[in-house]
Amino acid sequence: MSECSGCASAAPDGSCSSESGCDKADEKLQKTLGRIRHKIVVMSGKGGVGKSTVAANIAVALSLAGKKVGLLDVDVHGPSIPRLLSLKGQKPHMGDHVMEPVPWSKNLSVMSLGFLLEDDKQAVIWRGPVKMGLIKQFVEDVMWGDLDFLIVDCPPGTGDEPLSTLQTLGPTAIAVIVTTPQGVAVDDVRRSVSFVGELGNRVLGIVENMSGFACPDCGAVHNIFNTGGGEELAREAGVRFLGRIPLDPEVSISGDEGFPFMKVHRDTATGKAMQQVIEPLLAFPD
Ligand SMILES: Nc1ncnc2c1ncn2[C@@H]1O[C@H](COP(=O)(O)OP(=O)(O)OP(=O)(O)O)[C@@H](O)[C@H]1O
Ligand SMILES: [Mg+2]
Numbered sequence: 027m028s029e030c031s032g033c034a035s036a037a038p039d040g041s042c043s044s045e046s047g048c049d050k051a052d053e054k055l056q057k058t059l060g061r062i063r064h065k066i067v068v069m070s071g072k073g074g075v076g077k078s079t080v081a082a083n084i085a086v087a088l089s090l091a092g093k094k095v096g097l098l099d100v101d102v103h104g105p106s107i108p109r110l111l112s113l114k115g116q117k118p119h120m121g122d123h124v125m126e127p128v129p130w131s132k133n134l135s136v137m138s139l140g141f142l143l144e145d146d147k148q149a150v151i152w153r154g155p156v157k158m159g160l161i162k163q164f165v166e167d168v169m170w171g172d173l174d175f176l177i178v179d180c181p182p183g184t185g186d187e188p189l190s191t192l193q194t195l196g197p198t199a200i201a202v203i204v205t206t207p208q209g210v211a212v213d214d215v216r217r218s219v220s221f222v223g224e225l226g227n228r229v230l231g232i233v234e235n236m237s238g239f240a241c242p243d244c245g246a247v248h249n250i251f252n253t254g255g256g257e258e259l260a261r262e263a264g265v266r267f268l269g270r271i272p273l274d275p276e277v278s279i280s281g282d283e284g285f286p287f288m289k290v291h292r293d294t295a296t297g298k299a300m301q302q303v304i305e306p307l308l309a310f311p312d
């Protein structure tokens with residue numbers, strides 16, 4: 027049993043004391059995780075704040091900066107990553123207990139339950155334990171290969187999916203929390219921050235999305251609503267403020283059309299704001 031490195035019964039010397047012997051599945055998981063340098067989980071207590079948009083654009087921007095990136099969509103009820111990256115209808119190649127992720131580019135591969143459903147309208151009713159198993163499979167049965175970053179897009183809330191994601195990825199996974207400025211969902215974000223802490227993971231920081239309006243007429247960002255809620259919250263929660271991304275009609279247009287904003291509009295005010303959000307990630311050691 028000297029190969030055991032990950033199952034719950036593994037002793038520090040690598041020997042396995044579980045009655046059934048080493049859990050093969052956990053071995054497989056640890057092997058996969060061992061090839062992924064940084065694991066980033068994008069989450070929020072609130073729906074519709076732009077998690078998927080931020081996750082997709084972080085992944086694209088990192089891949090364009092030359093990093094090897096995997097993007098995993100664990101939103102089992104409403105997977106939106108295939109649409110955001112024009113990958114709808116793609117099917118991953120399947121082998122014996124393995125799946126190849128769908129390539130978006132040489133540097134970015136993607137996995138989403140959306141690829142496995144017959145059609146968009148197929149309703150999926152998953153119970154908690156099934157979701158947990160599914161997310162673990164999406165990590166260990168997918169041939170991610172060697173990655174600099176695995177970016178995970180979670181559904182809203184602090185339910186089964188983010189829980190299972192953090193438990194599967196382990197204590198080195200880092201959370202990015204997305205919020206909006208208006209009447210800031212203070213309690214929601216607080217809940218997300220403490221949820222991550224309770225699981226023993228670290229919060230990289232908070233992104234304030236839809237903060238100010240990127241004016242298509244003059245190119246400037248107008249602060250027509252209150253901004254700064256996310257920043258205040260970050261200070262209060264003792265986590266880093268990663269920056270604000272304006273509300274920009276082009277963000278939603280490019281999302282609907284499946285052209286990731288960071289590929290096509292990098293030089294705009296909004297593109298620069300998104301770039302600022304990923305700077306701390308680019309600064310991570312290789
Ligand atoms: N900065 C932005 N400017 C304009 N529109 C945006 C911006 N960010 C996100 N959107 C739009 O807001 C909508 C919700 O975004 P998105 O799907 O990324 O949110 P989400 O938090 O992942 O939602 P859910 O909770 O349903 O998973 C989308 O139509 C998206 O195009
Ligand atoms: Mg989403």
Ligand SMILES: [Zn+2]
Nearest residue numbers: 241243244245
């Ligand atoms: Zn203007």
